[in-house]
Amino acid sequence: MKKLIQLTINDQHYEVAVEPNQTLVDLLRYQLGLTGTKKGCEMGDCGSCTVILDGKAVNSCLVLALQADGRSIQTIEGLETGEGLHPVQEAFVEKGAIQCGFCSSGMILSAKNLLDQKSNPSETEIRRALAGNLCRCTGYQKIIEAVKSVPQAN
C-alpha cells in the first residue's frame, strides 16, 4: 500500500504517495517528471543516478523513496538559476567535459558537492571524489579540467 511522504526537491515542496519498494530515482524520473537524473545500472555501480540528499551525494537508485521523507534533495534540474547555468555546469560545457551526456548529471552533482565542501581541491581529491561516477566517453580528462576551472571563492 502506498505511503504519503513530504520532501523538498530543488527548494520546492512535494507531497507524494509512494510504494514501499519504490526507489528515489524512480520517484524522481517517473512520478515527478524529473528525468535529468539517469539510470545506468540500478545497482549503485555507475553513479549516473547521483543526487544530493541533505548535502550528501548519493546513488538515488539505492535510496528508497520512503527514506527521502522529510528530507531535502537537489537534482540536476536544481542547479541552473534565472541567471543561467551554475558555474560547474558552465565549466563542463566550456571545457568539452560532456560527450554523450548520460553520466553528466551525476558527475556534475558530485563535482558540485565536492566544491561545496572543499574549495580548490587537488587533482587527487577530485579523482577520489568523482571515482563513483563512471564515464565511458571522456577518459575523465576534460572533466577534471572543468572541475579545476570552476571559479572558487578564496
Add this chain to the structure above:
Amino acid sequence: MSEYTVINSRAVRVDTPDKATGKAVFIDDMTMPGMLYGALLQSPLAHARIVSIDTSKARNLPGVKSVVTAAEAGLVKYGVSPARYDETLFCHEKVRYVGDDIAAVAAVDMETALKAVSLIDVVYEELPAVFTIEEAMKAGAPVLHDNYPGNICAEVHSEFGNVEEALADCDLIKTTTFQNKRQDAAFIEPQGCIASYDLSGNLTLYSSTQVPHYVQRTVAMVLKLPVGKVRVIKPYVGAGFGIKASANPLELSACLLSMKTGKPVKMNYNREQVFQYGRARHQFTHTMTTGVKKDGTIMALKHLCYLDGGAYSSFGIATVYYAGSLLGGPYKLPNMKYDGYRIYNNKPACGAMRGHGGVAARACWEQQLDMIAEELKISPIELRLKNMMVAGDVTCNDLNMSSLGMKECIEAVKDGSEWTAKKGKLPKGKGIGMACGFFVSGAGYPIYRSDTFHGTVIVKLTEDGGTALVYTASAEIGQGSDTTFAMIAAEALGIRLEDVRLESGDTDFGVDLGAYSSRQTLMTGHAVKEAAEDARRQVLEVLAKELNVPVENMDIKNSLIEFKQENVDFTGLRTRYSKEHRGWNDNPADGPLTFREASRMAYLSKGSIVGTGKYKPPELGGKYKGATVGTSPAYGCSAQIAEVTVDEETGQITVDRITDAHDCGLAINVTSVEGQMEGSVSMGLGEALFEEVKFDNKGHVINADLAEYKIPTMLDMPQIKTIIVESNEPNGPFGAKEVGEGAIMPTIPAILNAVYDAIGVRIHELPMTPERVYLAIQEAKKGKTS
C-alpha cells in the same frame, strides 16, 4: 591561425548545454499517452530444443495486452550482413545462448509485464553446449546452426605476395601468440526503445541506436512492412561504441507489440541484459609469424586467427576479415598471409566494437615488432619509421593511404613524452613503451550490397531570418557529430555557427549509414558540405541577378555578403527588406549586406531554398574475395607512448602517463577530436588492464554488472597529453578524416611494451591483471634460474 572561419577551432557543442542541465531527452525519459511496457522472455539455458511454449497463463494475466512468440513474429531471418542472416526475432526450434529471446509481452506496467514473462511455460530439452573454440570445433561437437558444420561461422584465407618464399629470405623470424578477452562496451545508457504503430499503418520507432537507417531496413524486412512506412528516430544516445550499430531484439519486439496492440510500447534492457546481449568485442587468438631483414625491413607476415564468435554472426563476418586486413598498413608489408576462423559457440554473440577486428591484432603485432626491434638492437621508433608507408602508398591488400601523418605522430609523441630522456634510463619497475595504429574512415561499402549513397543531407534556409536548417539522418551518439556538421555547414555556407540549426537521427531526413566504422565526419561531412554549397550557390545566383554582379565576385562570410568589386548598390534590396519588416527595430541600416537579407531575397525570388548533398565513396579496393573489408576513402592513424609503474611484488600496473598523437586530417572541432582521443585511451586501458566478460560452465555471464566488470574510474586514468596532427586528407571534406576508432589502436600495445620495459617480462594475454603479471614474473624468474 586557421584559414577557416568556423571549422578547425574549439567550438562549444550545440547539445551540451541541454546535457549539462538534464534537459537532453534520452529514450527512457520519454513517455507517450497510452504507452505500454514490454518485457522479454529469454532463455535460461545455453543450448536447448524448445519442445513447447504455452503463453495462456501470461495472456490471461490482467493488464497484459499482448504476448508474442515466433508464431506471431514469423521466421524472417536477419542479422547484420546479408551473407550471414542467421537470427530470427524469437527462437522457434532451439535456443543457442543464455539470453536468447523466446517471447515478448506488453502490459500496462513493467511489474505486470515481468510477471507475465514468468508465467510463460516453456518446455526445454537441454542439449549439450559448447563454450570454447576448442569444444566447438571438436569432432562430434553439437552444432549450433545446421548449415554451418563444425561451428565454423566464417573462414578467410588470403595471401598477398608469397609469404613462405619471403620468410626463407629473412634474417630474423619471430612467432608469437596473443589473446585478448571478450569485452563489453559498458556504455552508461542501456539500450531502449519506444515503438508506435498508428492507425494508418505507419510505424515510428524511437531508439537508442547508432544506425537509424539499418534499423529501419531491418524492422521493415523482419516485420514485413514497406520501408516507406517505417520511421526510426534517434533521441540523445548515451554512447554505443558499435554495440548499438545494428537492430536488436528490443526494437523488433517493441515494434511487433505495438503493431499488435495499437499502442506505443516501451522496452529497455537492464544492465544484466546488456551484458547478456553482448555484441561487443570478440576474444581473438592471434598467432603471428613475422620475418624481417637484419636491417629491420619488414618482409612478411603469416597470420592465423581464431575468433570466439558466440551464438550468432552479428558483424562477425566483417570482423574476421578486418582482423587480417588491417595489418596491411601502416608499415610497408609486401607479403601477407592470413587465415581466420570465426567459431560459433553457446555464448552471447560478439560484434563490432570500437576498432572492430583491428584492436587485438594491432596489439599482438606492435608488441612483436618491439621484440624484433630489441633483438636487432634497433630502437622501436626507428623500426617503425624505417618501414612506414607514406601518403599515396597502397598496401599489399589494396588499401590506399591517401594521407598518412604517421611519421609526424611518432615524432610528436616522442618529443611530447620526452622519450629519449626516459627510454633505457628509468629505474626497474618503471617503463616506457610505444605503438602505432590506424583505422578506416568509414567502410568503403555499405553493409548490404547496394548502390545507395552513404549519406544524404538537406540544408534548407528559413524563408525569413537567415537561419540554415540542416537535416541529416546521421547519429549523434556523444562523439559530437551534430556540432561537427553544423560547423561544416556554417563554413561551407559562409555563415556563423549560431545561424545554423541542425536536426539529426531521423530516417525521414534521408539516408545515412550511421555512426560506425568511424565514417560520419568524412562521409556525412561531405554530404553536409555539398548541401550547404548548393544553398549558398542558389542565394548568390539570385543576388547576381538582382544586383547585376557576377557570382564569382561575391562571397559569404560571417553571415555577411562580401563583394570583390567596388560600388555595388544594394540599397534597393535593403529597402525592400525593410518594407517587409515594418515594426522590427533591428533592420539592417548601414553596413554590409547581410545573409539575412540575401536569403530573404532568394526566397522571394525562388521559393524555399533547399540545398541537397550526397556522398558515396568511389569504388575502392582490389578484386579478391573480401577485398571490400578494410577499404575506405581515408585512414586515420595514431602513435601513443605509455609510461607505467609495475609493482613486482603484487603485479599491479599503474599507467602514469599517456602521450597520444592522432592524425585526423583536419580537426573540425578541436575539442571533440581531443575528447575522442582521451576516451579511446581509457577504453584501451580498460581492456589492457581490467576488462573481461566471464562465464560459468553453464554459459551465464557471471560478472554482468559494472562492479565486477571493471571499466576505468577516475582513479585509474592517468593524465593524457593529446597532440593533433593534420595531414590534410584529399578525400575528406576540408581535409578531415576519422578519430573515433583509430585512436584506440595503439593503447594496448603501448602499455604492453611499457610493461616489458619496466620488468623485462612479456605478457601475451589480456587483461594484464595483477595475478597474470605476478605469475608471468614468477615464470620468468624460474626460466632464469633453470
